Amino acid sequence: MSDKTPDGSNADPSAKASGGHTAGAFDIRNIIGALLAIYGVLLLLAGLFMDTEEAKTGGVNANLWTGLALAVAGAAFLLWARLKPIIVPADVERAEDDPTRPAPRRRPGAH
Numbered sequence: 001m002s003d004k005t006p007d008g009s010n011a012d013p014s015a016k017a018s019g020g021h022t023a024g025a026f027d028i029r030n031i032i033g034a035l036l037a038i039y040g041v042l043l044l045l046a047g048l049f050m051d052t053e054e055a056k057t058g059g060v061n062a063n064l065w066t067g068l069a070l071a072v073a074g075a076a077f078l079l080w081a082r083l084k085p086i087i088v089p090a091d092v093e094r095a096e097d098d099p100t101r102p103a104p105r106r107r108p109g110a111h
Contacts, residue, residue: 022085029081037074043067 024030047064054061 021088021090023088024085027081027086029077033074033077033081035074036070036077040067040070040072040074044071 043063044067047061047067050063052061052063
């Protein structure tokens with residue numbers, strides 16, 4: 001059985017029914033995953049095509065292994081964000097002024 005909704009997306013069907021949508025590109029897991037994957041690919045390429053300087057690292061190609069670990073971690077973050085999306089509710093009640101809140105309060109009569 002497929003998790004896809006009739007419109008072809010992988011979003012949770014209950015989110016569509018309640019009027020919510022997913023965070024999409026603004027999900028922090030996508031940003032972290034993309035950065036880790038980019039750095040991982042760069043280090044993988046450096047480990048494969050540049051001088052490995054294994055004398056400095058005790059005979060280990062540090063760029064290759066670190067790049068591989070970063071690429072796997074980035075892929076894990078992206079997969080996590082894809083499989084378990086954050087549902088943003090369609091209607092959120094506006095917070096009223098709270099005198100205990102450590103933020104500036106609205107002035108009376110201001111818009």
